């Protein structure tokens with residue numbers, strides 16, 4: 001028996017203004033994307049912005065549905081749109097923000113488990129870590145260097161590749 005230990009860490013910035021210009025732009029794009037969310041059921045508007053290695057920023061937001069489970073989180077809307085338009089680009093960073101008309105979202109929004117798994121797929125695909133910036137609609141920003149930090153022991157799809165290709 002041996003013990004396997006994962007340590008997790010994040011950097012906390014007091015404000016988006018403490019980030020470099022590119023990442024400030026990314027966080028602002030995620031905050032702006034909250035305003036275009038379709039969230040009539042939860043009223044919790046989430047925005048995500050994906051920075052690609054070709055310099056493009058692709059945004060997404062949560063898209064809810066009257067049949068609740070049919071909706072999709074902002075992070076997956078954004079990263080799937082990015083992959084659909086630029087299939088060969090590498091995802092360098094993702095910013096996530098949230099807005100509620102009812103209260104100030106002070107605490108950074110962290111991605112749900114399913115979105116972490118989806119982001120992990122793109123990290124594995126490129127072999128390069130994706131930085132994740134998490135924030136509310138103002139105030140502090142949390143940053144992790146890799147999806148691995150957010151999702152240790154993620155599902156490893158390499159086991160699926162054993163079926164010989166024709």
Ligand code: THU
Nearest residue numbers: 042044046062073074110111112
């Ligand atoms: N939501 C996201 O878009 N991203 C997250 O990381 C967490 C939750 C959405 C799903 C739903 O539309 C609303 O926020 C409330 O859960």
